[in-house]
Amino acid sequence: MTSRDNRARRAVHWCAVAAVAVAAFAAVAHIVGPESNKLIILSSFVPLLLVIGIAGLVALAAVRAWRTLAVGVVVVLAGVSMQVPLYVRDVPRTASGDGSIRLLQANIRLGEADPEALVDLVRSRSVDVLTVEELTDSAVEDLRAAGLQDLLPVTYLVPKRSGGGGTGIYSRFPLGEAELLGNFSMSNLVTKLDLGDGRTVTLAAVHPMPPYPSPSWMWATEMEKLRTLLHERASDGDPVVVSGDFNSTYSHSRYRDILTDGFTDAGEQAGAGLVPTYPADRWYPPVIAIDRIVLKDAVVGEYERVELPGSDHYGIFATVTPDFTSAEVAR
Structure with a gap:
């Protein structure tokens, strides 16, 4: 040589x-x-x-x-x-009860996503619940004009005039006890989803702040606060569904800290893999998975990424069946 x-x-x-x-x-x-x-x-x-x-x-x-x-x-x-x-698919049990919640998570990039495309997606997927981040006043009007509230007439909306701080929930189920979840830089919402026959599910639409360009300690503080509040909300024993742009990945320990005391990542439960959702508006494919769904006392069925034309995020569509038997045992 x-x-x-x-x-x-x-x-x-x-x-x-x-x-x-x-x-x-x-x-x-x-x-x-x-x-x-x-x-x-x-x-x-x-x-x-x-x-x-x-x-x-x-x-x-x-x-x-x-x-x-x-x-x-x-x-x-x-x-x-x-x-x-x-x-690795890891569904711990078969959920009790009939029917599942067809859930769509969508960050609509400062309200700029195509409203007609989003409403078409809700219609074609027969969505029951839509959680929206970066919801603006103008986006609320555009989505209404596109017919979203004809499909999902029950709403809890906290939009912003501009920027990415607005959040909303659209539902075909009645909502109760709707309020802001804690005091965050951007709106995080929590409500009770009334499925009928006395069955209620705690539903949260979340959007903690990103770790950049803000100081990292602020991101860490919001993630820790989010964990505490979600776990407190689960103390009444109802099944919990958390949907949103977590600005965190599975590789962030502060995200995984949420996944304790019975909370699970829906994508992990489904064995879906990484399912990256951001960025969606580049010449290269998305590289990080920050749009996520977290469950407690619920089982995921379908779990897949969907396109949101006009947004810099992909959406997540999932079917979720609450486990009311497990919730009753925990009470």
């Missing part, structure tokens, strides 16, 4: 080591939950960073760096194992 070959081999080796180090960072960030803006943003891309680590393993095998490869395999497998639950 020539000296040139040796230099090339060393270069590949150290590039591969760097790639594995990237995967190691991803695994640590997934567990620790950094509060630096840059680290929070990087940790949003943990699955992509793990792919870089896998490429590093291939390179290490190509240059036959067997000992380094063995260490790299352990590191990358540790990181990958943290993402595996997203791909």
Whole structure:
């Protein structure tokens, strides 16, 4: 082997080591939950960073760096194992009761999404409940003109004149006890969904602030507050459905902190995988999954990403069956 070959081999080796180090960072960030803006943003891309680590393993095998490869395999497998639950369907039980809630989550980008397209989606999917973030006054009027309230006549809307702070709930079921959920930078809503026969579901439409460009501690504080309030709302024993733009991914520990005491991620329960929803308006595909649905005492059926023309987010459509038997036992 020539000296040139040796230099090339060393270069590949150290590039591969760097790639594995990237995967190691991803695994640590997934567990620790950094509060630096840059680290929070990087940790949003943990699955992509793990792919870089896998490429590093291939390179290490190509240059036959067997000992380094063995260490790299352990590191990358540790990181990958943290993402595996997203791909394994884990429905804990069969929900009691007849019928399910057909739920659509939609961030409409400062009210700019195509109202006709959104209403067509609600109609074609026979949606029962729609949660909307970045709802503006003008978007409320545009959606009304497009016929949304003919399909979902019961509403709880807190729009804003402009900006991304408005949130709304459209429903075909009666709503009760509707109010703002805590004091957040953007509107977060909670209500009771009345399914009839004395069955009620706690429904929340959420939109905590993003970790950028605001100070990271503000994002962390809102995520912790959201967890506390959602868990408090679950104390009455009703099934809980939380739908929204969480501005967080499964790789953020503060998002996963919500998934305790019986709360589960609907996508994880369905084994749907990453289901990235943002950004939706670029030449490349979406890379992070921040539009999510969280459940307690409920079982997910369908779970899929849907297009929202005019928005920078994809929507999430899911069918959710509340488990009232489990809720009764918990009371």
